[in-house]
Amino acid sequence: MHAISEQIFKPISRAAYLFHRRWIKGITIGKILLYVFMIGLVFFTAAPIIFVTSTAFKPLDELFLYPPRFFVMKPTLKNFSDLLIATDSSLVPFTRYLFNSVFTTVAVVFFSVVVCSMGAFIISKYKLPGMGFIFAVVISTLMFPPQVTSIPTYFVVSNLAILNTYWALILPKLAVPYNLFLVKQFMDQIPDQTLEAARVDGANEWTMFWKIVMPFVKPAWMTVVIFSFIATWNDFASPLIYTTSETMKTLPLAMLGVSNGTVGRMGAAAAGAFVTVAPSIILFILMQRQVMDTMSHSGIKS
């Protein structure tokens, strides 16, 4: 009995003491005001997400309430079953859209990380002829509005004869200048001596890249994972342009068809919006720390 109380209460009381010492002791009016202010601001950033979530659970009569209410009063799961029914009656089952989205997103994220990191490794650590020029071109393309090039890109895709295939949704998104830039900024910090030492020990480029460089820049490519996940998962334009058949549609594109302007499907559309957003939020929560660290390191160096 004594041992248990010793084990349980001692840590708790210690934690309470530390908490008190660190946070409670110095409380002033100014600090309280600061917290109230910041929590108020958090509501602003979180509002749209909460709105999407609560709308997904709203029954039909609440969806059309005027003035609209922010929170759901009688939550229901009917919207989700509606969503399944709505998409079931179309030519392609809902799971197919989901598969398309998941498959293209996973492929883009994986290959984009590998391809961009390999390119960044060379630009950062090998002083090959022409690399400075390539990097300058990369930086200036960051400024270009992508809409300008969307037309010729379409012709490239169409000339490669990959329209309406998964290739069309994957290939154009692999070589992203921004990802290369981000990873390169991190690779600049790897000391050259480490690589030299590995080379002396007989490591070739391939092992060096996977065993030394990639573990070193983990925060950077984790960020690339998140950003390319978000960009691909939410992408609306490229499936719209590059695919025409129903079987190739991805989730965001299919969601547009769900509501289709009919009142009865509004609930299903709200549920669809929720299904589309949820994965990005979950992924972000899981990898948040990594991203924050990267973002705060990379920006300054440039």
Add this chain to the structure above:
Amino acid sequence: MKIGLEKRKVISGYVFILPWMLGFLAFLVYPLVMSFYMGFRKMTSVSGMEMEYIGWENFSRAVLKDIYFIPLFYDAIRNAFVEIPLILVFSFFMAMLLNHEVFGRAFFRGAFFLPVVIGSGFVMEQLLGQGVGALQTVAADPSVVNTGVTNGLQIPDVIARYLSPEMYGNLTDILGRLTIMFWKTGIQILLFLAGLQGISESLYESAKCDGATPWEMFWKITFPLMTPVLLLNAIFTLVDSFTDIRNQVILYIKQVAFTNIEMGYASALGWIYFVFVFILVVLIFAFTRKRVVYTGM
């Protein structure tokens, strides 16, 4: 056969960068060059990709004849110049707040960055009731959608009853703008935070010993040391604001290209736009070069 170490290094280097270069050339550089080429041409047959050379006609048409482009362009510039200082001041302020030693700092930072995560895509468009607007197609009156969704937070009825309709309208407008503002400042706040953390604590301590007030410390230490980050942020915000999908000019270019199917003209518009943004960035660099304080940060 024996290959020298240096040569092997060069060869493997090029092999490593090859996949990236192929993608970059095929899907970015080639389309860029191609759109420049198309800017001087008129599409005669869309399916056959047949074009004829018309010289500068597309460009002169954009500047002299098009009744939409210049006003939209002007609006976009004006919006950007109103928005960019606001975003910068606001995110600087937020970064200063978040830089305090506060309980749950990670939570607050996450909360302010979250909009960036979702804001880039489908949901943002839907929330703003543009483009994809599934909600908008249904509601007969678009203002219903806009008040409910874009503004996010509403004034509680209890308070609203005591306000005049005019004041109520203004207040909801401000709240709505604030919400959108938050959705645009995530990355800026992070960059400022990173910059603030790079300032050495000892500077403040020695200033305190010399009897400096917080106000003086801000203007004499924090602000000058933050100017490089400020410049970086200004450029980032500028580019972001001009390439935003909600930007009217971008929408117009898209319409010209895909609805009117005038690809040559759309390419010309795109290049005019790009060159303008590029010049703006160069100008900002040129003007601020003397004022930005660089230390070995």
